[in-house]
Amino acid sequence: MKHAVTLSHLRLGAAAAAVLVLTGCASTANNPQDPLEGYNRAMFAVNDTVDRAVLKPVATGYKNVVPGFAQTGVGNFFGNLSDAWSSVNNLLQGKPEQAGTDFGRFALNSTFGIFGLLDIASEAGMQKSDEDFGQTLGKWGVPSGPYLILPLLGPSTVRDTAALPADIGGDIWKYKEPANWRNIGAAVRVVDTRASLLDASSLLEDAALDRYEFLRDGYLQRRQSQVYDGDVPRQATDDGGDADAGKQ
Numbered sequence: 001m002k003h004a005v006t007l008s009h010l011r012l013g014a015a016a017a018a019v020l021v022l023t024g025c026a027s028t029a030n031n032p033q034d035p036l037e038g039y040n041r042a043m044f045a046v047n048d049t050v051d052r053a054v055l056k057p058v059a060t061g062y063k064n065v066v067p068g069f070a071q072t073g074v075g076n077f078f079g080n081l082s083d084a085w086s087s088v089n090n091l092l093q094g095k096p097e098q099a100g101t102d103f104g105r106f107a108l109n110s111t112f113g114i115f116g117l118l119d120i121a122s123e124a125g126m127q128k129s130d131e132d133f134g135q136t137l138g139k140w141g142v143p144s145g146p147y148l149i150l151p152l153l154g155p156s157t158v159r160d161t162a163a164l165p166a167d168i169g170g171d172i173w174k175y176k177e178p179a180n181w182r183n184i185g186a187a188v189r190v191v192d193t194r195a196s197l198l199d200a201s202s203l204l205e206d207a208a209l210d211r212y213e214f215l216r217d218g219y220l221q222r223r224q225s226q227v228y229d230g231d232v233p234r235q236a237t238d239d240g241g242d243a244d245a246g247k248q
Contacts, residue, residue, distance in 0.1 A: 031213070033157075033220055034147040043149040044212050050152065051194075056201070059194035073117040074192045078173070080109045080116025082130065085170035089131035093139040101126050130226075132167050134160035138227035147216055155219040 034040060063071070087102035105121035105128060113120040122128060137159050138144065145158030168174060173189070176182040204211060224232055 031147070031217065033144070034216060036146055036148060040147065040149040041212055043151060047149065047152060047154055055194050059191050059198060062191050063195040063198060071192060071195065074188060075196065076119045077116045078189050080106060080113065081172045083128065084172055086129050086131040088170060089133060089136045090129065092136045093131070098129055102129060132163065133170065134163035134167070135227050137163055144223070147220060155215060157223065
């Protein structure tokens, strides 16, 4: 299912934009990582229209009606499922300790946390990581390639788009049966994620900036930071890319 990938892009885009708004960072015009800007701006407008017309109103209603503890439980449940895929990617990136922590989180929350509804692992001091196959490819030294806005899915890069099949296949919920439960859960997952980002997206909308450039630059910076686990070397920052990630 593409719903899991949708929420990942929603989180990344809104979180990155919020960080830039709060820190007052300026966006960079004519970004060399965005040679497809004409297409991307058009797709951004389409996605934004769909969000304003459908997803945002539904998410707002969800946030206003569903009790906070229930929303927390939904987020915990699907976050727990993502820990399993994070564990695999950490292992592929040569980080066995973090892979073990992610798997331990998944095992603990799936049992004592009532199928992941309760995040007992975080209370126990087991740090959560969010790793996907796009980050793994970056760690292996695959360049990010041009920035790309995907229909409905939002911000991405050529590398992360190529990683989508693996990320979709690594989503445990994709294999949930029967299909109607899987589809309902996937829809709730997207709405819950969008609801959690309402404040961040409102902050972006209120900023007197080019929203497209702001979101793009914030996304690329945040994505680079994730590939390097927050320790971006100066050369990668100067080059504006992460082609050398696999050499660290």
